[in-house]
Amino acid sequence: MKFEKPHRREPSEPQLAAMIDVFSILIIFLIAGTAMDSSVLEIPGDLFLAETTSKSNSVNAPQVTLKDGLVTIKFIDEKIGIDEIELDKLNSPNVIRLGQKLKNYLNQVGVGNKKNPTDKQLLQSINLVADKDTPYKHVYSTIKFFRIHGFQNSILVGTENNGKNN
């Protein structure tokens, strides 16, 4: 008797080329998304942003971070205690040095050069990234300090409140 050998099915191979295409596109999207975020704001891991219902997206202005009484001015690579920038202490040597650095920065980035007015306005603004528990007196002192030194707009940064409390 002749037994017929059962026909073995060939195991199907996954379409690797197609998968690589999909993965590459995913990577491009992720890189684009990440780059856009980092170019605007850098939020420290231990800082909790306040929530806002504002619909305006963040803009690319210089960042000032305020947390635990310390003001971090990223664009000139400086840090200063909030008690040092209170209005009655603006004549201290450290504050004068910092003020000069801010003035130089403004001269470099826009004031007097031929950038378009919108860019100029943004560069003369600060993105204030403050922890949600920061007291108002610290927020006010910081805004006042930068306004005195030529930064006309203050942009209060928060995270989206999508109405979960409403």
Add this chain to the structure above:
Amino acid sequence: MHDFLKKTKRRHVKEIPLAPILDLLTVVIFFLILSASFIEIRQDTLPPSSTVVSKSDPLVPLVIPLNPKLILGKNNGEIVLLLKWFGQTPGQIIKKLKLSKSNYDANLKQNTNEIVKDFMKKFPKESQIQLGWQGNIKYQTVLTVVDGVLTEMKDLVFISPEEAETLFQKSF
């Protein structure tokens, strides 16, 4: 037969090893997802302060500016919103709020919005308002009040906590 008539031996083309490429891409995706920030950033803008130059005309009666100020503070454990204005018919609106923790921000925003709307009904031409908080009020509350005002008025000015405290104490 000549050599050139022989069939040339075709070189075997090596296939690109796709499996390790796929492994690499998977690892890269993990790293990118872990490093990505998924926080949606929003903002409220405080416009630059402006100076208005006015000429006084002896024939035209002097108009005293309204100069409205909205102040938030705590009085005997209660959150109090105070809207004070000057001008020819000075006045104030006081709202004492009892806010539960669960919907604190939403209620505060709504109450702020209502108090500003009441003021705007009386003085629809007014476009600027000064905002102040007691010094120890938290930034979250500051932003919530700003959200409540911004829907009605775009021109905001922050006043010092000392000035806010003085006005607040005088109003009780």
